[in-house]
Amino acid sequence: MAAELVEAKNMVMSFRVSDLQMLLGFVGRSKSGLKHELVTRALQLVQFDCSPELFKKIKELYETRYAKKSSEPISQPHRPLDPLTMHSTYDRASTVPRTPLTGPNIDYPVLYGKYLNGLGRLPAKTLKPEVRLVKLPFFNMLDELLKPTELVPQNNEKLQESPCIFALTPRQVELIRNSRELQPGVKAVQVVLRICYSDTSSPQEDQYPPNIAVKVNHSYCSVPGYYPSNKPGVEPKRPCRPINLTHLMYLSSATNRITVTWGNYGKSYSVALYLVRQLTSSELLQRLKTIGVKHPELCKALVKEKLRLDPDSEIATTGVRVSLICPLVKMRLSVPCRAETCAHLQCFDAVFYLQMNEKKPTWMCPVCDKPAPYDQLIIDGLLSKILSECEDADEIEYLVDGSWCPIRAEKERSCSPQCPILVLGEFPAPGPQLPH
Numbered sequence: 001m002a003a004e005l006v007e008a009k010n011m012v013m014s015f016r017v018s019d020l021q022m023l024l025g026f027v028g029r030s031k032s033g034l035k036h037e038l039v040t041r042a043l044q045l046v047q048f049d050c051s052p053e054l055f056k057k058i059k060e061l062y063e064t065r066y067a068k069k070s071s072e073p074i075s076q077p078h079r080p081l082d083p084l085t086m087h088s089t090y091d092r093a094s095t096v097p098r099t100p101l102t103g104p105n106i107d108y109p110v111l112y113g114k115y116l117n118g119l120g121r122l123p124a125k126t127l128k129p130e131v132r133l134v135k136l137p138f139f140n141m142l143d144e145l146l147k148p149t150e151l152v153p154q155n156n157e158k159l160q161e162s163p164c165i166f167a168l169t170p171r172q173v174e175l176i177r178n179s180r181e182l183q184p185g186v187k188a189v190q191v192v193l194r195i196c197y198s199d200t201s202s203p204q205e206d207q208y209p210p211n212i213a214v215k216v217n218h219s220y221c222s223v224p225g226y227y228p229s230n231k232p233g234v235e236p237k238r239p240c241r242p243i244n245l246t247h248l249m250y251l252s253s254a255t256n257r258i259t260v261t262w263g264n265y266g267k268s269y270s271v272a273l274y275l276v277r278q279l280t281s282s283e284l285l286q287r288l289k290t291i292g293v294k295h296p297e298l299c300k301a302l303v304k305e306k307l308r309l310d311p312d313s314e315i316a317t318t319g320v321r322v323s324l325i326c327p328l329v330k331m332r333l334s335v336p337c338r339a340e341t342c343a344h345l346q347c348f349d350a351v352f353y354l355q356m357n358e359k360k361p362t363w364m365c366p367v368c369d370k371p372a373p374y375d376q377l378i379i380d381g382l383l384s385k386i387l388s389e390c391e392d393a394d395e396i397e398y399l400v401d402g403s404w405c406p407i408r409a410e411k412e413r414s415c416s417p418q419c420p421i422l423v424l425g426e427f428p429a430p431g432p433q434l435p436h
Contacts, residue, residue, distance in 0.1 A: 004050075004055060005046065005047070005050060008046045008050055008054075008055055008058050008059075009043060009046055009047075011058050011059065011061075011062040012039070012042045012043055012046055012058060013039065013043075014062070014065075015039075015042070015061065015062075015065070016065070017035055017038060019061050019062075019065060020035075020038040020039065020041075020042050021038065022061060023042055023045075023057060023058065023061060024038065024041060024042060024045070026054075026057050027045065027054060029041060029045065036165065036255055036257060039165075039255060040167075040253070040254050040255050043167075043255075044253060046058070128200075129200035130147070130148065130200065131148035131150075131196065131198055131199065131200055131204060131270045132148070132200070132202075132203045132204065133148060133194055133196055133203060133204055133205075133206070133272060134203040134204065134205055134206075135203075135375075136242065136361075137279070137284060137357075137373075137374035137375070138278060138279050138280075138284070138357075138358060138361070139192070139242060139274075139276040139277070139278055139279070140276060140277040140279060141274050141275070141276050142172075142175065142189070142274075142275045142276060142277055143172060143274065143275040144272070144273075144274055145166055145168075145191065145273035145274060145275060146164065146166065146271070146272055146273035147272060148196070148198075148270040148271070148272040149270055149271055149272065150198050150268060150269070150270045151209070151260065151262055151268070151269045151270065151271060153264040156264075157264065158211075158263055158264055158265065159211060159261065159262075159263060159264070160261070160262055160263075160264050161259055161260070161261050162259070162260045162262070162271070163257065163258070163259045163260075164257075164258055165255045165256060165257045165258070166255065166256060166258075166273065167253055167254065167255045167256065168191070168249075168251070168252075168253075168256075168275075170253070172275055173251050173252065173253075175189045175275070176189045176190070176191075176246060176251055176275075177251060179277070182278060182280065185247060186244070186247075187246055188277055188278050188279075189246075189275065189276070189277050189278075190244050190245075190246045190275070190276055190277075190278060191244075191245045191246050191249060191273060191274070191275055191276075192242035192243060192244055192245065192273070192274055192276055193214060193221075193242065193243040193245055193258070193260075193271060193272070193273055194206055194242050194243075194271070194272045194273075194274065195207065195208055195209065195212070195240070195243075195260075195269055195270070195271050195272075196269065196270055197267065197268065197269060197270070198268035198269060198270045204270075205240070206240040206241055206242065207240050207269070208223070208238060208240050209262040209263055209265075209267070209269045210262070210263030210265055211261065211262060211263035212260070212261065212262055212263075213260075213261040213262075214243055214245070214258065214259070214260055214261075215258070215259040215261070216245045216248035216249060216256065216257075216258055217248060217249070217250065217256060217257055219248050221243060221244075221245055221248055222243075223243055224238065224239050224240070224241055224243075225238065226238045227239060239360065239361075241361075242274075242276070245258065245273075258273075280358065281351075281354035281355045281357075281358040284354050284374065285335070285350060285351060285354055288337070288350060288354075288374075288377060288379060289335070289379065292377055292378050292379050293378070293379045293381050293384075294378045294379065294380060294381050295381050296381040296382040296384075296385050298381070299380050299381055299382035299383070300382055300402040301402070302345070303320075303345065303382070303398045303402050304400065304401065304402045306320065306345060306398075307319070307320060307398065307399070307400045308400075318399070318400060319397045319398060319399050319400065320345060320397065320398050321395055321396070321397045321398075321407060322345050322346055322347070322383070322395070322396055322397075322398060323346060323394065323395050324383075324386075324387060324390070324393065324394050324395060324396065325394055325395075326347075326348050326349035326352060327346070327348055327366045327367055328348050328349060328352045328353060328356065328366050329349065329352050331349070332387075332394070333347060333348075333349050333383070333387055334349055334351060334387075335349055335350040335351055335379060335384070336348075336349070336350075336379065336380045336383040336384055336387065337349065337350035337353060337377055337378065337379050337380065338365070338367070338372070338377070338378065338380065339365055339370075339371070339372035339373070339376040339377055339378070340376045340377075340378055341370070341371070341372070341376050342365055342367065342368055342370065342372065343368070344367055344368055345398065346367045347367075347380050347383055348365070348366050348367060350377065350379060353366070353372075353377075354374075357374075386404060390406050392406070392408070393406035393407060393408050395407040
């Protein structure tokens with residue numbers, strides 16, 4: 001039955017308006033409305049009331065429609081409708097060419113999530129490498145709604161449009177509705193759009209194409225703007241992040257329509273949709289404290305390794321100084337942290353580092369200016385212990401045996417003067433009078 005249900009949904013998704021109206025009329029349902037409303041109505045009918053008679057009618061409409069094309073070789077069991085026809089009820093006056101989102105690994109379609117509507121024809125399954133996006137520490141992926149899918153230009157026009165539709169499962173809707181608010185109007189569980197270069201050689205950072213605009217159902221979504229540059233002659237940079245679509249979506253079984261407008265200037269881009277849970281810097285800090293603390297003895301062994309005499313060097317290192325002040329905020333360290341990949345022993349404060357990356361993610365070490373991603377961070381157990389034991393110094397020195405000593409600012413020596421100090425404005429006390 002499950003296989004028949006999926007097959008029925010596949011066939012319904014490929015129907016034209018006239019097919020949908022015939023199907024809905026067959027069961028006495030309303031035939032009025034836009035294309036996406038008819039599709040939603042028909043899919044709900046299949047999902048919740050698919051009788052043998054209804055399935056037979058769907059199959060009959062499908063076979064009638066494709067009878068003339070049965071001689072054509074078809075690589076997929078069901079051919080979805082061309083996106084231009086499928087969405088003909090939208091933007092009839094628009095002159096912007098519609099570009100289908102095509103991808104080698106899309107399983108088309110399923111009623112809820114994970115189906116893409118806007119494909120001209122599904123390509124055959126191949127072993128072509130998939131585009132992968134880098135994992136983002138502040139976003140836990142719950143579901144993949146659309147795999148990374150290439151934006152393919154329809155023609156030589158500079159401005160292109162790529163539409164797709166999808167629906168959320170009841171479980172996904174509940175996850176969003178029941179999630180806490182990070183701030184007014186912003187839920188922790190979100191549907192986000194991510195865009196990157198279509199490069200399969202390595203996981204890709206988020207990267208927007210030129211002239212990007214994202215429309216969700218009937219409203220345009222806010223896309224991060226450019227950071228102004230303080231340096232003369234340097235172009236302003238745009239922070240490319242996941243785009244939160246949740247507030248513009250239908251949180252129901254209704255289908256959602258997303259249209260990506262983009263500039264076609266030669267570079268290839270891919271888009272993906274995910275259901276995610278956004279985390280805060282406090283949550284990442286708590287996770288780091290739980291799984292990222294390096295034992296003091298391991299940190300001590302690292303100190304000894306760093307100070308071990310290099311046989312090729314003529315200079316012996318007897319110690320190394322480490323500041324107890326965070327280089328980010330110039331305050332005393334509270335949670336000493338560094339990346340496992342860093343060569344230095346100096347730490348920065350995990351609290352401020354995570355807060356800064358929450359606002360503007362760069363994940364660069366403030367000590368050596370090299371990448372310090374979240375999954376490489378460790379809390380230095382030895383330095384944490386030293387901070388609790390050494391409260392009157394801002395710097396310590398590690399010695400070759402792994403021990404340490406505080407470095408305190410030298411105070412002025414307070415020794416007694418060899419001769420009396422004459423203070424201006426005062427006179428010495430009169431001594432005994434000598435006889436004349």
